[in-house]
Amino acid sequence: MSKKAIIIGSGIAGISASIRLATKGYEVDVFEANSYPGGKLSEIEIAGYRFDAGPSLFTLPDQVEELFRIAGKNPNDFFEYIKLPVACHYFWEDGKKLNAYADIDRFxxxxxxxxxxxxxxxxxxxxxxxxxxxxxxxxxxxxxxxxxxxxxxxxxxxxxxxxxxxxxxxxxxxxxxxxxxxxxxxxxxxxxxxxxxxxxxxxxxxxxxxxxxxFNIGAFFPKKGMHDITLSLFQLSKDLGVTYFFNQKVEEIIVENKIATGIKTSNETKYADLIINNMDMVNAYKTILRKQKQPKLLLNQPKSSSALIFYWGINRTFQELDLHNIFFSDNYLEEFDHIFKKGSIYHDPTVYVNITSVYKPDDAPKDCMNWFTMINVPNNQGQDWDKLIAEARKNILHKLNRILKTDIEPLIEVEEILDPRKIEIKTSSAQGALYGNSSNNKFSAFLRHANYSSKIKNLYFCGGSVHPGGGIPLCLLSSKIMCEMI
Structure with missing residues (x-):
C-alpha cells in the first residue's frame, strides 16, 4: 500500500514537492485556500490585457526541467522558454540609458x-x-x-x-x-x-x-509567460496522480505524541504519513500550528520588503522599452532607509516596469502594452496604505513622464493594484513580506526555518519563507532539499 502525503499550499514549491513525492510512489493530496494554484506565481486578466501577477524574472530553468525529467518526460514537449538577449534596460534621471546585454563582452x-x-x-x-x-x-x-x-x-x-x-x-x-x-x-x-x-x-x-x-548563466522568458511555469508543473503533477483540493483552507495540523498525523479543514479531517507545509512559515505557526511550541527567535526576525504593483494596460507602444526596465532613484540610500528604517515610501522610488507583451504580443491588444509597474515598499506594519499608494502612484507617473518624456496617465486603459495588505491576504505571507524573514545581516541564512521540524516528526517545510529562501529557483530547491530528506 502506498504512503500518503498532504501538502498545505500550492505555491510553486508545493507543486514541485507534489511531483517529487509522486515520483517516489506517494499518494499526494494538495490543499489550497485559493481557487487557483501557484501562489504568487499566478496571473491577472483585465479587458484584453494579461499580466503575470508576481515573480517576473526567470533564472535557473534547469530546476523546472528537472521536474519533468524525474517524471520521465521531455521538458521541451511541455514547457518552452527563450534566453533573453538583454537582461534589463536601465534608465537614470540625467538621461543616461544602459542595455545590460546577455553577451558579457557587449555588456x-x-x-x-x-x-x-x-x-x-x-x-x-x-x-x-x-x-x-x-x-x-x-x-x-x-x-x-x-x-x-x-x-x-x-x-x-x-x-x-x-x-x-x-x-x-x-x-x-x-x-x-x-x-x-x-x-x-x-x-x-x-x-x-x-x-x-x-x-x-x-x-x-x-x-x-x-x-x-x-549574466553567466542567463535570464530567460517562458514563451507562454511566467504563469506557464505554474500551469505546466501543475498539469505534470496531475498527470502523476496528485489530487488538488481548492478553496480548502487548512485550519490545523494534527499532532499526536509529537508526530504530525493529518490536517483539519472546515469540512473534514484527513490523515497521512507526511505533512508538508508550503504556507508562509510565520503565519503557519500562528494559525495551523498554533497549539505547538513556537520558534520565537525565527518568528520575531525582521521581515523582508514587500511590493506595490500597478498593473496598467497602456494604449501605446514604447520602442525604447524591453521586457525588464528599471528607472533608478537619484538617492538609493535614502530610498532603502525609507523602506527598512522609516517604514514608508521615498518620494523618488526606483520603478521597475515588466512588459511581457514585448515577447508575447497577445498579452495586450494591438499597439498596446501590459505594464507590470512595481516599486519596493516596506512590509505591512499598519501604515496608512491608501495615502501611501496615492502618493506613490503620483510620484511614479511623474518619474516615468520625466524620463520617457511623455504623459502616461491618459494612456492607462485599465488598472489594478496589489499592495502589501492584499499580498498578505492572497498569499498568507506574514506582513505581506515577499521573501519571509529579512536577509539584512550576515547570519540571515541561519535564521531561516529548516526544511523539516526538529520537534514534530513527519512534518516538513518548503517555500520562500524557509531555507534556502524566496524567488522561483530557491523555492524549487527548497522542495528538492526537503524531498531528499524523506
Missing amino acids: AKEVQEVLGEPAGSIKIALQKSSFIYEHLSPLFMHRSLHKWETWTNPEALKSYLKMGKLGIFSTMNEANEKLFNNPKLVQLFNRYATYNGSNPYETPATLNIIPHLE
Missing part, C-alpha cells in the same frame, strides 16, 4: 561607452560572482544548513578556506564600491539585493552571487 563595452567604467570591471565583478556561486551554492542552495553532514562534506571543507573572499564580512554596497568607480554601476549591482527583499547597505556581499545567475 562590458556598453558600460564603458555609456558610463565611462573600464570594461574589465564588469568581467571582474562577474568572475567574483561566479566564484561565490561555485563555493556557496553547494552549501546554501542545494543542502540543508540544519544537517551536520552539510558542514562536514568535502565541498564544505573546501569553501571554509575561501570565506574571506565570499563577501561574508562586508555589505553588498561596500563590495560594489570597491569594484566600480561609477556610482551608477554601484547602484545597478546593488539592485540585486532586492531580488530577495534586502537592503544592499546592510545585506552581506554574499548576495553578489545573484549576478552570476542573470
Whole structure:
C-alpha cells in the first residue's frame, strides 16, 4: 500500500514537492485556500490585457526541467522558454540609458561607452560572482544548513578556506564600491539585493552571487509567460496522480505524541504519513500550528520588503522599452532607509516596469502594452496604505513622464493594484513580506526555518519563507532539499 502525503499550499514549491513525492510512489493530496494554484506565481486578466501577477524574472530553468525529467518526460514537449538577449534596460534621471546585454563582452563595452567604467570591471565583478556561486551554492542552495553532514562534506571543507573572499564580512554596497568607480554601476549591482527583499547597505556581499545567475548563466522568458511555469508543473503533477483540493483552507495540523498525523479543514479531517507545509512559515505557526511550541527567535526576525504593483494596460507602444526596465532613484540610500528604517515610501522610488507583451504580443491588444509597474515598499506594519499608494502612484507617473518624456496617465486603459495588505491576504505571507524573514545581516541564512521540524516528526517545510529562501529557483530547491530528506 502506498504512503500518503498532504501538502498545505500550492505555491510553486508545493507543486514541485507534489511531483517529487509522486515520483517516489506517494499518494499526494494538495490543499489550497485559493481557487487557483501557484501562489504568487499566478496571473491577472483585465479587458484584453494579461499580466503575470508576481515573480517576473526567470533564472535557473534547469530546476523546472528537472521536474519533468524525474517524471520521465521531455521538458521541451511541455514547457518552452527563450534566453533573453538583454537582461534589463536601465534608465537614470540625467538621461543616461544602459542595455545590460546577455553577451558579457557587449555588456562590458556598453558600460564603458555609456558610463565611462573600464570594461574589465564588469568581467571582474562577474568572475567574483561566479566564484561565490561555485563555493556557496553547494552549501546554501542545494543542502540543508540544519544537517551536520552539510558542514562536514568535502565541498564544505573546501569553501571554509575561501570565506574571506565570499563577501561574508562586508555589505553588498561596500563590495560594489570597491569594484566600480561609477556610482551608477554601484547602484545597478546593488539592485540585486532586492531580488530577495534586502537592503544592499546592510545585506552581506554574499548576495553578489545573484549576478552570476542573470549574466553567466542567463535570464530567460517562458514563451507562454511566467504563469506557464505554474500551469505546466501543475498539469505534470496531475498527470502523476496528485489530487488538488481548492478553496480548502487548512485550519490545523494534527499532532499526536509529537508526530504530525493529518490536517483539519472546515469540512473534514484527513490523515497521512507526511505533512508538508508550503504556507508562509510565520503565519503557519500562528494559525495551523498554533497549539505547538513556537520558534520565537525565527518568528520575531525582521521581515523582508514587500511590493506595490500597478498593473496598467497602456494604449501605446514604447520602442525604447524591453521586457525588464528599471528607472533608478537619484538617492538609493535614502530610498532603502525609507523602506527598512522609516517604514514608508521615498518620494523618488526606483520603478521597475515588466512588459511581457514585448515577447508575447497577445498579452495586450494591438499597439498596446501590459505594464507590470512595481516599486519596493516596506512590509505591512499598519501604515496608512491608501495615502501611501496615492502618493506613490503620483510620484511614479511623474518619474516615468520625466524620463520617457511623455504623459502616461491618459494612456492607462485599465488598472489594478496589489499592495502589501492584499499580498498578505492572497498569499498568507506574514506582513505581506515577499521573501519571509529579512536577509539584512550576515547570519540571515541561519535564521531561516529548516526544511523539516526538529520537534514534530513527519512534518516538513518548503517555500520562500524557509531555507534556502524566496524567488522561483530557491523555492524549487527548497522542495528538492526537503524531498531528499524523506
